Amino acid sequence: MSAAPTRKYLGETVEVKAAHRIDEARLVQFLSDTVADFEGPLSLRQFEGGQSNPTYLLTTPRRKYVLRRKPPGVLLKSAHAVDREFRVMRALWETGFxxxxxxxxxxxxxxxxxxxxxxxxxxxxxxxxxxxxxxxREDRAAVFDSVNATLARLHSVDHVALGLEDFGRGGNYFSRQIGRWSQQYEASRTEDLAAMDRLIAWLPGAVPQDDETRLIHGDYSFHNVLIHPTEPRVVAVLDWELSTTGHPLGDLMYHTMEWYRPPHCDARGTLLGADLAALGVPDLDAYVTLYCERTGRAPVENLGFHKAYNLFRVAAIIQGIVARALGGNAAASVDAAEQSARVRVLADAAWGYAQEAGAVA
Structure with a gap:
């Protein structure tokens, strides 16, 4: 798989797609009335990429802005909640995050x-x-360190003090997530995979005993972290659509999937099997230990559970894409056979990690 290029904020911009066109005159009037330093004229382009909420670059002679909106059409009640994104970002902005x-x-x-x-x-x-x-090598190491520190900082925020106590459900995070994705997988099952069946049976009983609730991002990955144009440090964390309250290790171990995801399952590649020392990248244990030191928590036990859970979750998500493709409800570019192969690879890898954690077939 070829290396993906470095890109700017949320990908390249394109002409606004026909389905996502907006009334520019209405927008200019609205911004003139509500944003103190806004002055037209306005140039509008759309960010390319997979974000589910259409995102636009607004350019004026003096400033640039970004607009995110719900897509048009009939939507699920809880989906595309731009108001939640705005709420959590406003709360975090006021802390200096x-x-x-x-x-x-x-x-x-x-x-x-x-x-x-x-x-x-x-x-x-x-x-x-x-x-x-x-x-x-040195800049790469500094970027990884800054990304680690930023996640630790997020999980150190007192979300209750910020007025976000009701931002998500508290307690039983992993149990609820396992139940949700098990149901989603069963609803979209298109073939029998022994590894997925074993994971569905094993994961509920392997949930860690500690029950902690913090503010989590939900999709904390390098593609959602903006690095300074010339310096190796985080300047912004993007795309808070999946943010909620939950167990911080859910965020951490999803983020560190870059270290244990099997090859050929994601266009972003994997660090599994890479010469980390040559790259200047810490190994998984060192990266997790650094996070624990920064957050003041005890070392993470049973990494095998977390690896198995996260790969299982991704496999269940992709299985939903397979089912929609076979049912004619996905984009024409989706290859159901290719996506099914990804599910199998992820499920087998997840079960392998589960066995490392003590699971028995």
């Missing part, structure tokens, strides 16, 4: 057709290849 400054939320559909919010644009780099081939 690195997020783009959220400026205004509009829930009046008469303005642009769907709810949206506007934030300031932040210049930076997104690395889509986890090995970051564009960087030298």
């Amino acid at each position: 690195p997020v783009p400054e959220p400026l205004v939320l509009c829930q009046d559909d008469s303005v642009l057709g769907t709810a949206f919010y506007v934030m300031r644009h932040v210049e930076g780099r997104v690395f889509l290849d986890n090995a970051m081939p564009d960087l030298g």
